[in-house]
Amino acid sequence: KNPRHIHLDGTISNTTFWNGDIDWNAFEVRNPKEMTDETRACIESLSQVCNALSQIRAKEQSVEAIRAEFARRFDLPSLLDYVCLHHLIANCDGFSKNWQWFTYDGVKWFVAPYDLDYTFGNNVGGETISPADLTGVDNYWALYTEGPIYWIHVYFKSEIRERYCQLRRNNMIESWTVKALVHDWYDRVGEENYAKEWERWKDSKCIQEPQYAWCWKP
Numbered sequence: 001k002n003p004r005h006i007h008l009d010g011t012i013s014n015t016t017f018w019n020g021d022i023d024w025n026a027f028e029v030r031n032p033k034e035m036t037d038e039t040r041a042c043i044e045s046l047s048q049v050c051n052a053l054s055q056i057r058a059k060e061q062s063v064e065a066i067r068a069e070f071a072r073r074f075d076l077p078s079l080l081d082y083v084c085l086h087h088l089i090a091n092c093d094g095f096s097k098n099w100q101w102f103t104y105d106g107v108k109w110f111v112a113p114y115d116l117d118y119t120f121g122n123n124v125g126g127e128t129i130s131p132a133d134l135t136g137v138d139n140y141w142a143l144y145t146e147g148p149i150y151w152i153h154v155y156f157k158s159e160i161r162e163r164y165c166q167l168r169r170n171n172m173i174e175s176w177t178v179k180a181l182v183h184d185w186y187d188r189v190g191e192e193n194y195a196k197e198w199e200r201w202k203d204s205k206c207i208q209e210p211q212y213a214w215c216w217k218p
Helices: 014-018 037-047 049-058 063-073 076-088 135-143 148-155 157-169 175-189 191-200
Strands: 006-010 027-031 099-103 109-113
Touching: 006 037, 037 049, 037 099, 049 063, 049 148, 063 148, 076 109, 076 148, 076 157, 148 157
Parallel strands: none
Antiparallel strands: 006 027, 006 099, 099 109
């Protein structure tokens, strides 16, 4: 019931949100259940953050002023981990609708991944697999000239690199770590239950042999 405990889910993109012109039909306010004027004001303030950053830059204020304002409005650790995660899993579909935003005070906002059906080279329908490299992710970086992903990529590049290296040193970003997590999840479902699913949904694309895009083979 706290009007500043806010959870947003949906398309939160440059065209629907970060430019300050909010499309309220593009996303859902999952919490609080009843949106008050205070909640609405907090969401509207978030939509203006990137415009505020642009104004700071236009006034030729220091890079540190931009970084300080960004860190005041966005939880930097969560965004750094979000960027590192998407580089790790080669996800190019997590910067518009497949993410969720939340805050505990109405001022500083956190980001969390969602859906993740376009990772490791998979397409959303499961029919094809493309090279699980960073080409798609890097191409998406180039598209974002407004939202927080753009600002963190431009003004916190060294922090992204440092966090990624830290995760590597601590074996969080390793092929065997990822493989172990996938097997843990897979084994909890179990072969018997998968067989029952495949028998019931025989035409599901995700259980058919995928076609490899761009003549690429693993």
